[in-house]
Ligand code: CA
């Protein structure tokens with residue numbers, strides 16, 4: 364099954380009309396546009412001329428039969444196939460260094476053989492290995508909420524998290540019947556923080572497998588890889604997100620082991636990494652990452 368890029372939405376909302384309805388588990392190909400709705404694809408394309416109503420398109424949504432509020436939607440990212448070029452930008456007033464930039468700047472950059480071929484204005488060639496990731500991914504929030512695809516939260520959304528790549532499995536809290544899952548905003552590469560407000564924004568074809576875990580809704584999205592368990596929290600400030608992410612990881616470990624709280628805290632302090640996902644979106648996103656191998660059986 365394939366969902367083409369004509370099926371897009373711009374806010375996570377319970378009233379979105381599903382692009383498809385599937386039985387779980389389902390393996391699906393998604394065709395995604397970049398975060399600019401593919402409007403900055405040639406060197407002469409400029410930000411001043413883009414239609415801002417077409418920013419951050421997410422492909423979908425998928426109605427997953429049997430997914431009910433209280434369940435976790437499990438999404439495994441099997442394969443990301445990147446387009447042959449991507450776009451990075453920066454502009455006045457945006458990002459941590461926005462006041463040091465005049466106007467807007469874009470670089471349309473070729474991507475081949477696993478390498479981003481960035482070239483500076485002065486001609487310096489900077490080859491960067493690709494590290495493909497999904498910027499916007501999530502499910503509809505509870506009825507009555509309408510969260511634009513540029514904003515992250517409990518439902519997922521614009522989390523801009525470098526760990527959301529091939530081989531990762533995400534667990535989202537289902538808040539409405541069918542979950543209404545979708546994603547877009549792929550990056551060929553991005554640094555933690557996304558300080559200049561953009562990764563290497565790129566269209567892509569992505570293969571994912573979706574399933575439902577009954578009654579296992581996490582509070583915020585949880586990410587699992589072969590080696591790590593991570594919780595991804597978005598709040599108004601980085602400080603608030605850090606506190607909440609550590610609390611949720613402590614609770615997750617407590618529910619899955621018979622360790623005393625003090626031991627969990629000490630092991631989290633010794634082994635866990637608090638990492639910044641992004642600090643440029645309407646809410647700031649951090650993750651607490653814990654290596655699974657030290658606690659036998661630790662898994663979502
Ligand atoms: Ca993004």
Ligand code: ZN
Nearest residue numbers: 398498548564
């Ligand atoms: Zn992006």
